[in-house]
Amino acid sequence: MKKKIFKNNMITYALIIAFYIVMQVMITTGSISSLLQGLLVPLCMYAIAAVSLNLVVGFSGELSLGHAGFMCIGAYASAIFSRVTEDSLPDLPRFLIAILIGALVAGVFGFLIGIPVLRLRGDYLAIVTLAFGEIIKNLFNVLSLGKDNEGLHVSFNDAAVMELGEGGEKIVDGALGITGTPRDSSFTIGIILLLLTVFIVVNLVNSRTGRAITAIRDNRIAAESIGLNVTKYKLMAFTISTTLAGVAGVLYAHNLSSLTVKLFNYNTSILILVFVVLGGIGNVRGSIIAAIVLTALPELLRGMANYRMLIYALLLIVMMLFNWAPAAIHFRERIKSKFSKKQEVV
Helix, strand or coil: CHHHHHHHHHHHHHHHHHHHHHHHHHHHHCCCCHHHHCCHHHHHHHHHHHHHHHHHHHHHCCCCCCHHHHHHHHHHHHHHHHHHCCCCCCHHHHHHHHHHHHHHHHHHHHHHHHHHHCCCCCCHHHHHHHHHHHHHHHHHHHCEEEEECCEEEEECCCHHHCCCCCCCEEEEEHHHCEECCCCCCCHHHHHHHHHHHHHHHHHHHCCHHHHHHHHHHHCHHHHHHCCCCHHHHHHHHHHHHHHHHHHHHHHHHCCCCEECCCCCCHHHHHHHHHHHHHHCCCCHHHHHHHHHHHHHHHHHCCCCCCCHHHHHHHHHHHHHHHHHCHHHHHHHHHHHHHHHHHHHHC
């Protein structure tokens, strides 16, 4: 069993590395358009977000509809830090600290939300996270932050009325967001963070803690009867998930020189959930593939303007049927068993 899990994890890592190598070769040879090249970091961001959400939806059995809100927290916290320390810290150390800050702040908010909500049963987490995502989006939409010789100044009123002293500079300008964030993100860093995210999730899932989390998902009453602390394990999974969502937000914030809350809305949370469902609930590799394919597909089909959305919709249906239709599941199992028998013969 351990050998099978190890082999499965190695295949996932190998696919990610192979994808990176292929993309780098295409960039070097000029075989990739500039628009598609600009999507490489967002591809990594969405893949990280999908894998992290799968920890809650797939392995913990809870539904979160506010994943974009935690990404927003990580993005803004890290971007503010980078802007404040832009002149005082070197690029790489500053970015590494920004990743830690974004992850930590998002994780703390996830922990605080999870404490009361995960004690309840049903769809309370979905309702609360949905409300939280909208609250966070609207708070950052009116937030104004500036610095001068006297320190930092925060306001939730009209950004235009904020008075800054000598050497004053606006960092967050309400709905206009943050401009001038150092563009420290790159495709290489995105792949490294994706590999790290997969490593954390698969090792957690295959550990004793992960088995407790999936046992609670499968049968809460049975898990409680053998002494498992249901709230503790669900809170652990949710906190780690929100922490990794913060990392995805950091990656996005440092990929563009301008950051606004427009991306981090309810539609983005649903989009990430679609990646998880179409890739297979509880399937880490499937979440990555779905995130990459469905994010890049609209750009790849740009030349077929009249049929682009039709093909996109058909692909969504095919992926859903392939993952969840009983006939497709039976077909995959037959192919897998035949392949296993051939390996045994060899």
